[in-house]
Amino acid sequence: xxxxxxxxxxxxxxxxxxxxxxxxxxxxxxxxxxxxxxxxxxxxxxxxxxxxxxxxxxxxxxxxxxxxxxxxxxxxxxxxxxxxxxxxxxxxxxxxxxxxxxxxxxxxxxxxxxxxxxxxxxxxxxxxxxxxxxxxxxxxxxxxxxxxxxxxxxxxxxxxxxxxxxxxxxxxxxxxxxxxxxxxxxxxxxxxxxxxxxxxxxxxxxxxxxxxxxxxxxxxxxxxxxxxxxxxxxxxxxxxxxxxxxxxxxxxxxxxxxxxxxxxxxxxxxxxxxxxxxxxxxxxxxxxxxxxxxxxxxxxxxxxxxx
Amino acid sequence: xxxxxxxxxxxxxxxxxxxxxxxxxxxxxxxxxxxxxxxxxxxxxxxxxxxxxxxxxxxxxxxxxxxxxxxxxxxxxxxxxxxxxxxxxxxxxxxxxxxxxxxxxxxxxxxxxxxxxxxxxxxxxxxxxxxxxxxxxxxxxxxxxxxxxxxxxxxxxxxxxxxxxxxxxxxxxxxxxxxxxxxxxxxxxxxxxxxxxxxxxxxxxxxxxxxxxxxxxxxxxxxxxxxxxxxxxxxxxxxxxxxxxxxxxxxxxxxxxxxxxxxxxxxxxxxxxxxxxxxxxxxxxxxxxxxxxxxxxxxxxxxxxxx
Numbered sequence: 001x002x003x004x005x006x007x008x009x010x011x012x013x014x015x016x017x018x019x020x021x022x023x024x025x026x027x028x029x030x031x032x033x034x035x036x037x038x039x040x041x042x043x044x045x046x047x048x049x050x051x052x053x054x055x056x057x058x059x060x061x062x063x064x065x066x067x068x069x070x071x072x073x074x075x076x077x078x079x080x081x082x083x084x085x086x087x088x089x090x091x092x093x094x095x096x097x098x099x100x101x102x103x104x105x106x107x108x109x110x111x112x113x114x115x116x117x118x119x120x121x122x123x124x125x126x127x128x129x130x131x132x133x134x135x136x137x138x139x140x141x142x143x144x145x146x147x148x149x150x151x152x153x154x155x156x157x158x159x160x161x162x163x164x165x166x167x168x169x170x171x172x173x174x175x176x177x178x179x180x181x182x183x184x185x186x187x188x189x190x191x192x193x194x195x196x197x198x199x200x201x202x203x204x205x206x207x208x209x210x211x212x213x214x215x216x217x218x219x220x221x222x223x224x225x226x227x228x229x230x231x232x233x234x235x236x237x238x239x240x241x242x243x244x245x246x247x248x249x250x251x252x253x254x255x256x257x258x259x260x261x262x263x264x265x266x267x268x269x270x271x272x273x274x275x276x277x278x279x280x281x282x283x284x285x286x287x288x289x290x291x292x293x294x295x296x297x298x299x300x301x302x303x304x305x306x307x
Numbered sequence: 308x309x310x311x312x313x314x315x316x317x318x319x320x321x322x323x324x325x326x327x328x329x330x331x332x333x334x335x336x337x338x339x340x341x342x343x344x345x346x347x348x349x350x351x352x353x354x355x356x357x358x359x360x361x362x363x364x365x366x367x368x369x370x371x372x373x374x375x376x377x378x379x380x381x382x383x384x385x386x387x388x389x390x391x392x393x394x395x396x397x398x399x400x401x402x403x404x405x406x407x408x409x410x411x412x413x414x415x416x417x418x419x420x421x422x423x424x425x426x427x428x429x430x431x432x433x434x435x436x437x438x439x440x441x442x443x444x445x446x447x448x449x450x451x452x453x454x455x456x457x458x459x460x461x462x463x464x465x466x467x468x469x470x471x472x473x474x475x476x477x478x479x480x481x482x483x484x485x486x487x488x489x490x491x492x493x494x495x496x497x498x499x500x501x502x503x504x505x506x507x508x509x510x511x512x513x514x515x516x517x518x519x520x521x522x523x524x525x526x527x528x529x530x531x532x533x534x535x536x537x538x539x540x541x542x543x544x545x546x547x548x549x550x551x552x553x554x555x556x557x558x559x560x561x562x563x564x565x566x567x568x569x570x571x572x573x574x575x576x577x578x579x580x581x582x583x584x585x586x587x588x589x590x591x592x593x594x595x596x597x598x599x600x601x602x603x604x605x606x607x608x609x610x611x612x613x614x
Contacts, residue, residue, distance in 0.1 A: 041348035041408035073378050077402035081427050084409055091398050095384035101348035102391055120388050 002303070003185040005212075006031045007198025008047045009064040009232055010224055011191035012054035013289040015125070017299030018189070019055060020292075024124035028181040030208075032193070033110065033129045034137035034166055034201030035148040039087055042097040043104055046149070047198065048114055048129060049096055056121035064232060067092045086154045111175045126177075130202045133172035137197055138165045148197065157234035161241045164196055169204035182211050187306050190221035192287065194235040195254050196242065203258075213258035220305045221259040222287055222298070223248045227267040231288065247271060252278040261305050263287060263298075309610070310492040312519075313338045314505025315354045316371040316539055317531055318498035319361035320596040322432070324606030325496070326362060327599075331431035335488040337515075339500070340417065340436045341444035341473055341508030342455040346394055349404040350411055353456070354505065355421055355436060356403055363428035371539060374399045393461045418482045433484075437509045440479035444504055445472045455504065464541035468548045471503055476511035489518050494613050497528035499594065501542040502561050503549065510565075520565035527612045528566040529594055529605070530555045534574040538595065554578060559585040568612050570594060570605075 002022055004015060006029050015029055029051060036045045046065060053059035053067055060068045070090030079085050089097065096117065103113045109132040118127040137148040140163040141155065151157060182188060193199055203209040212219060228247050230236040236246045244250040248264040252275040255262065261281040264271065265288065275282040283305055289295035309329055311322060313336050322336055339354045353372060360366040360374055367375045377397030386392050396404065403424065410420045416439040425434040444455040447470040448462065458464060489495060500506055510516040519526060535553050537543040543553045551557040555571040559582040562569065568588040571578065572595065582589040590612055596602040 038412070039409065040405035041350065041412060042405075043348065071378070071380050071398075073380060073398035074401045074405065077399040078405055081402055081406045081424070083402065083406040091378075091380035092384040094381045094401065095388055095390065098347035098349075098381065098385055099388045099390040102346065105345070105348060117388070 001026050001028070001181065001185050002187045002189060003028045003030060003181045004189040004191055005193075005199055005202050006047065006051060006191050007193025008032075008050040009054075010289075011047070011193045011198070012051045012059065013295045014189070014191050014222060014299060014302070015051060016054055016292060017289065017295030017297075018303065019125060020296045021299045021303050027125035028177070028185075029125060029127045030130055030175075030178050030181070030202060031114075031127060032198045032201050033131065034135050034197065034204075035152065036134075036136070037087070037147060037149045039084065041101065042094075043101045044087075044089075044097050045100065045110070045114070045129070048117075048127065049093070051127060052118055052121050052123065055123050055125070058121070066090050087149060109175075111177075126181075128175050128178060128181075130175060130178065130208070131172040131205045132175050133168060135169045135172050135201055135205065136167045137201055138167050139197075140164075152234070157237070161238055164200065164242070166201045166204040169201065170206070172205050174205050174207050179207055179211055182208070182215065185215070185218060187303065188212060188215060188219045189302055190219060190255065190259060192222040192224040192231075194224060194230075194233060194238065195251055196235070196238050209258060216258055217260045218306055219259045220261045220263065220302055221251075221255050222263045222302060223251045223265065223268070225251050226265040226287060249274045249278065252280055252282075256280060263302060263305060308333050308335070308488065308492050309494045309496060310335045310337060310488045311496040311498055312500075312506055312509050313354065313358060313498050314500025315339075315357040316361075317596070318354070318500045318505070319358045319366065320602045321496070321498050321529060321606060321609070322358060323361055323599060324596065324602030324604070325610065326432060327603045328606045328610050334432035335484070335492075336432060336434045337437055337482075337485055337488070337509060338421075338434060339505045339508050340438065341442050341504065341511075342459065343441075343443070344394070344454060344456045346391065348408065349401075350408045351394075351396075351404050352407065352417070352421070352436070355424075355434065356400070358434060359425055359428050359430060362430050362432070365428070373397050394456060416482075418484075433488075435482050435485060435488075437482060437485065437515070438479040438512045439482050440475060442476045442479050442508055442512065443474045444508055445474050446504075447471075459541070464544070468545055471507065471549070473508045473511040476508065477513070479512050481512050481514055486514055486518055489515070489522065492522070492525060494610065495519060495522060495526045496609055497526060497562065497566060499529040499531040499538075501531060501537075501540060501545065502558055503542070503545050516565060523565055524567045525613055526566045527568045527570065527609055528558075528562050529570045529609060530558045530572065530575070532558050533572040533594060556581045556585065559587055559589075563587060570609060570612060
């Protein structure tokens with residue numbers, strides 16, 4: 001059994017590779033919901049959707065979010081009404097949010113709805129939110145806290161971040177099955193997602209970090225930082241803004257308590273020794289998943305990397 | 308000043324005619340919200356939307372609801388997900404519900420949102436919900452109460468109705484400006500809408516029926532029943548199910564307390580005396596609004612009909 005801790009695009013690509021290497025039914029993806037939002041009354045789970053769309057082969061590879069070949073009738077009309085359109089929702093994508101919101105209103109949990117959506121999209125792996133409780137990542141920018149998507153999408157993460165907080169995390173519980181899956185996993189994969197705002201919220205759910213740390217030898221992380229930069233998103237800038245080194249060594253320090261093995265890119269081979277000095281194993285390979293083949297090759301390394 | 312009490316399609320067509328006859332800025336449409344619903348987390352106001360779409364010239368004339376030339380991408384996708392699709396929402400129409408739901412979540416009232424939508428669609432008349440408070444029409448069918456749209460759309464109103472109840476009406480208040488508009492109106496028009504489930508909920512909001520009744524001479528109603536049938540919808544069957552005569556006389560009896568003048572169709576000319584015996588004036592004209600011209604001619608009669 002393999003459990004993956006997941007954010008959005010990077011996790012989705014690695015999972016698609018792992019899906020080729022491991023029996024899909026043996027995989028559990030535990031997904032960040034700290035960047036979920038309610039907009040237009042709809043419950044939107046960006047990371048869950050990116051993962052399901054990617055694994056279903058329907059993701060838009062250009063954007064990293066949404067559905068390929070999407071149409072935008074609703075958003076175009078909403079624009080003429082002067083509505084809120086900075087968070088773009090395609091017409092087919094909207095169906096996912098309508099479905100989720102209606103099922104939640106009917107009393108289903110987010111895990112149940114996520115399992116339904118994964119199943120309807122033909123996935124065989126288990127996709128589970130980190131928690132069925134509401135945890136919301138909030139980002140302090142210019143002295144003011146804003147919801148994560150305000151920072152990430154509306155402000156295009158082009159601002160200095162002063163602090164991050166996971167609202168609701170303290171009283172949240174891991175979704176059903178998450179602790180059991182982590183306890184029984186042969187391999188726990190920390191995907192190449194943002195350490196602070198994708199992996200961070202998952203670890204903030206009480207019980208998860210402690211359990212993962214107790215299984216440190218089974219935990220393999222892929223660095224989201226390659227050659228001092230993030231392949232996508234604000235990970236590099238966020239690390240710097242919040243006082244961390246923007247390098248695989250910075251990632252290693254953040255993960256030292258609970259990750260046994262860190263996989264870094266060949267571009268960072270010279271930092272292998274520095275990572276090992278932090279106290280973890282370090283493997284060097286090609287981590288840039290610019291094609292499904294490269295993602296599969298990385299997945300093979302990850303699946304063979306358990307300490 | 309003219310105030311119209313409105314349900315959906317029949318009201319929308321008459322209002323479009325009145326809009327040609329009277330200065331639009333002098334018209335206030337008070338619209339039934341008893342058949343509003345929350346679905347997929349979205350606040351949907353079917354009668355308000357039918358009126359705004361019709362007056363904006365964008366309504367689908369075939370269905371009586373929704374937007375002409377609509378696309379259905381979201382609903383098609385929702386169907387593949389096994390979601391709730393019995394209440395069809397077109398892609399452009401969805402923008403209206405997203406806008407309304409988001410604005411309500413931001414703290415706007417339903418009147419404010421309705422005014423915004425009417426303005427964005429270029430309307431000059433005032434469109435106002437009967438109340439900003441939640442009133443929900445519930446229909447008893449086979450011993451069980453169901454929400455109005457379950458009866459109207461999902462069951463296609465093809466079932467016997469045992470009772471109607473306006474949940475929340477007792478504690479609701481008329482929307483801002485409604486009582487003032489009714490008190491000051493030269494003419495109060497009761498549109499050819501369903502007496503029981505379109506006009507009924509409006510009158511159930513405390514204060515409205517009393518005020519309208521006190522202005523009975525100024526109230527002109529158009530019968531929604533023509534030759535013992537409804538032109539659209541379940542008005543005829545509902546009247547019969549609930550023990551009312553399915554005729555203009557049945558309508559006259561329902562409206563006797565508060566309507567001074569009832570306009571009936573030429574097809575019902577022989578019942579004029581019977582209507583007058585109920586205690587109201589009765590005018591006979593062509594009430595079938597099968598074209599904008601016929602709607603305008605009816606509007607002329609209505610606007611000249613004040614007792």
